[in-house]
Amino acid sequence: AQSVTQPDIHITVSEGASLELRCNYSYGATPYLFWYVQSPGQGLQLLLKYFSGDTLVQGIKGFEAEFKRSQSSFNLRKPSVHWSDAAEYFCALYSGAGSYQLTFGKGTKLSVIP
């Protein structure tokens, strides 16, 4: 069975600082990987996705993520955080192979200090 782990429940950064949110997965083959963002009281919005090819993927709002097969990781990064980035971030895995479901991590809440 696959799983997704986001080791950090809550992270606080200062505005303008760089950000890295960690995501580790467990799956026997190369999965499809996603990062979603959820602003307070809202649904989830897709930030970026990795299906295959270039292991560094660019997303919306200036985010990027790097797939590292050797570390089973898909960490999300942003060089300079803005106050509006305060939200909860979810990493998710899709195994394909006839499955319809995404497996989500439990989320990392990001707070931004002005």
Next chain:
Amino acid sequence: DVKVTQSSRYLVKRTGEKVFLECVQDMDHENMFWYRQDPGLGLRLIYFSYDVKMKEKGDIPEGYSVSREKKERFSLILESASTNQTSMYLCASSVGGNIQYFGAGTRLSVL
């Protein structure tokens, strides 16, 4: 843009009431999903549907049922609401099972 619309942003119901949460998507997606989201537990899949009138149980189906009579609409039903069903409910749709598009959520309080 894909649009997934949940009929209510906030609902307050009483214990024992029958509750309907409605979700409509406008992109002709085959797959639709209902999740509940609770602090510290992340998103948990309740039910999903891969076609009209087809449904599959997710991880926590107890106390819930679903209906999909038309491709664009997926309803979550709480037959007899209980206080432990107070939660945020999220609907999503997808084609091919990978990228899921989410609605804004319904925050349900059961008193």
